[in-house]
Amino acid sequence: MFNRTIVYVLVAALAAGLGLWAAQRYFTSPAVTPSGPTTQAVRLFQPPRELPAFSLRQSDGTALVPGELKGHWTLVFLGFTHCPDVCPTTLAQLSQAQKQWSAIPDSTRPRVLFASVDPERDTPDRIGEYAHGFHRDTIAATADIPALEQFTRSLSLVFAKMPAEEGRPADEYTMDHSATIVVLDPKGRMAGVIQPPFDPNAIASDFIALTREPSP
Structure with missing residues (x-):
């Protein structure tokens, strides 16, 4: 027969796990309705x-505040530099899309924002070197945990x-994070999402x- 304390711990752990699962499903699947031009991704x-x-x-x-993102479509992707698979794969796919829209004038060219959710290990210099290794135009940013929680x-x-x-x-911990890419419109508003798997050609x-x- 299980010790009652162990049972309580197992129940609490299960509830926490279900809570994170529900939050991920809720937060990464906002209700959407078609708007504007027909899009593929x-x-x-x-x-x-x-x-x-x-x-x-x-x-x-330098600080990245809402006004800095206006005038461009922006693709926001969460990650961290110690990520073994999802982050480098996604940034590589986005870099393929970035190459395809490189002819768009800089004043309106879409932007990719890589936001690190691991400020404990990811210094500004580190995230810059990491993100720019995929594409020089990628914006890399982070913040302390409270600010990141508010932003995400x-x-x-x-x-x-x-x-x-x-x-x-x-220090060999990892970070779980949403894999969805959030799309901000030229007014800095949340205007859509891109769900994996990602097709660089369709995104471009x-x-x-x-x-x-x-x-709009």
Whole structure:
């Protein structure tokens, strides 16, 4: 017969796990309705959602605030530099799309924002070197945990620190995070999402078309 304390611990752990699972399903699957031009990869929704104020720290040490993102379509992807698979794969796919829209003038060219959710290990210099290794135009930024939580929550995304495996050094932890890419319109509003698996050609085609459209 199980010790009652052990049962309580197991129940609490199960509830926590179900809570994170539910949050991920809820936050990474916002209700959407078609809007604007037909898109292949981007799920646009109407109306776009205004974002609360936020402040991240860019790889060059300057602040990234909402006004910095206006005038461009922006693709926001969460990750961390110690990520073994999803992050480098996604950034490599996005770099393929970035190459395809490189002819768009810099003043309106779509942007990719890589936001690290691991500020404990990811310094501004580190995230800049990491992100620019995929594409020089990628914006890399991070912040302290409270600011990151506020920013990601406003985008309906989640992240969580997972302890290192038993017997491994404590600093070998990993980060669980939403894999969805959030799309901000040229007014800095949350305007859509791109769900994996990602098709670089479809993403590039969508943003070339969206950039040609008048800003809503």
